[in-house]
Amino acid sequence: MNIIPEAEAKIRIAKRIARKFSESSKKIIINLGVGIPTMVADYIEGGNVCVQAENGMLGVGPVAPEGMADRQLINAGRQPVTETRGCCYFDSSISFGMIRGGHIDATVIGAFEVSKTGDIANWVIPNGKQLGVGGAMDLVSGAKEVIVAMTHTTKDGKPKLVKNCSLPVTGIGEADMVVTELAVFCFEDGEMVLKEIAPEASLDLIRSLTEAEFKVDANLKTMEV
Amino acid sequence: MEASKNMIGNGKIRSVDEAILLIKDGSRIMVGGFGLAGNPDCLIDALTKSSVRDLTIISNDLGAPNTGLGKLLTNGQVKSLIGNYYNWNPEVAKAYNEGVIDVKLLPQGTFVEAIRAAGVGIPAFYTPASVGTELSKNKEIRSFNGRDYVLEEAVHADVALIKAYKADALGNLIYYKTARNFNPVMAMAADLVIAEVDEIVAPGDLDPECIITPHLFVDVIVKGGK
Known part of the structure; x- marks a missing residue:
């Protein structure tokens, strides 16, 4: 059983990450994965955030309204999107040059599991039905900051923050921040540190739902929801 | 593939059917596109209607079941795949698990x-x-x-099937929005490059500052249906 209904949890996670970007005092370039990460764009405020899509666009605008979709103008989740003023297009090699070359300030990705040392598993559940990796391995190794957006537990209530990933990994020690509906963690010197806790959660509850060991920040805050 | 190039003769503009005749059994074929954006739809359609087989398809994805490039798999024309993301077409995982095709996955x-x-x-x-x-x-x-x-x-191909927005008769290409994706890169990496475009204009009608693929990379131009 989950403490917060899934739909509400996803919005809360997206809003928390959006706030981090909205608070940026300088121009930042971000890349958003599919799922909760895409929702982050809906809550970003201020004019300092520019979204890159790995299929070849910088300055991605909101999802195209009904009837305005152009099937040749899509984001990496294949959603029809719109242009922003000053947007530009480029081929996939330039796009991944931006990503691998360290020109993207932050990427937000979903995940199945994150380990206590920041390993991320997000590309495949080995059930024989999936055969695809996407750009996640390039993104986690190349973006300056890797932010994982995921619910705290699986639908069955199993922890997703684990000692060691049991699923095939996307990258080793690449996570910088994990935002769930119950907590915010950052990785500092290879260790997971609890930074914020949701108003309805206690430290005991977080410990019971988190398999990975973590430190508690001396300045632990209540997550703004 | 040099022989195929010689068959083209003067001028690069051909019909879709003429262009597909240049593709042989067992070829390694790159195909542009990401999801349903920037695919050379007419060339793919003609390829699925041809008898060419044992193909290695090098592409980001393989469309959807029995749709776009997915049709090549349904038809049994594919021997192996080199690509990135086949979750949009579950027939790929099925054929791979059954040992029907070989798949090489790359980030x-x-x-x-x-x-x-x-x-x-x-x-x-x-x-x-x-x-x-x-x-x-x-x-x-x-x-x-x-x-x-x-x-x-490096991954090289015998043939690249790419999609651009406009060509001039020399083969200079410009693209449209996110339909650009893998197309300009694939245009550099095959022995024979066939570009499907919406419109063909005279040399000089494209702004030289805006040309993305210089004409020397392009061997054949076909006009696709819009």
Whole structure:
């Protein structure tokens, strides 16, 4: 059983990450994965955030309204999107040059599991039905900051923050921040540190739902929801 | 493939059917597109109606079941795939599990860089993507400045089927929005490059400052249906 209904949890996670970007005092370039990460764009405020899509666009605008979709103008989740003023297009090699070359300030990705040392598993559940990796391995190794957006537990209530990933990994020690509906963690010197806790959660509850060991920040805050 | 090039003769403009006749059984074929954006739809359609088989398809994805490139698999024309993301077409995993086709999966950035490398005369390169994962198994790992990188080899093709917005009669190409994706890179990495375009104009009618693919990369131009 989950403490917060899934739909509400996803919005809360997206809003928390959006706030981090909205608070940026300088121009930042971000890349958003599919799922909760895409929702982050809906809550970003201020004019300092520019979204890159790995299929070849910088300055991605909101999802195209009904009837305005152009099937040749899509984001990496294949959603029809719109242009922003000053947007530009480029081929996939330039796009991944931006990503691998360290020109993207932050990427937000979903995940199945994150380990206590920041390993991320997000590309495949080995059930024989999936055969695809996407750009996640390039993104986690190349973006300056890797932010994982995921619910705290699986639908069955199993922890997703684990000692060691049991699923095939996307990258080793690449996570910088994990935002769930119950907590915010950052990785500092290879260790997971609890930074914020949701108003309805206690430290005991977080410990019971988190398999990975973590430190508690001396300045632990209540997550703004 | 030099023989095929000689068959083209003067001028690059051909019909879709003439262009597809240049493709042989067992060819390695690159196909542009990401999802349903920037696919050379008319060339793909003609290829699925041809009897060409044992193909290696090098593409980001394989469309959807029995749709776009997916039709090649449904028809049994595919021998192997090199690409990035087949979750949009579950028939790929099924055929792979049954041993019907071989699939080589690469991270998206590695996939496109391998194609670019082939196009610019670089046989292999090191990338940080996939280090420590299943996809770097049995590949050389080397450390530079304290960080590990995996050695990846260039990916070249016999034929590239690409989609552009406009061509001039020389073969200079411009693209449309996110339909550009892999197309300009694939245009550099195959022996025979066939470009499907919406419109063909006279040389000089495209702004030289805006041309993305210079004409020397393009061998055949076909006009697609809009």
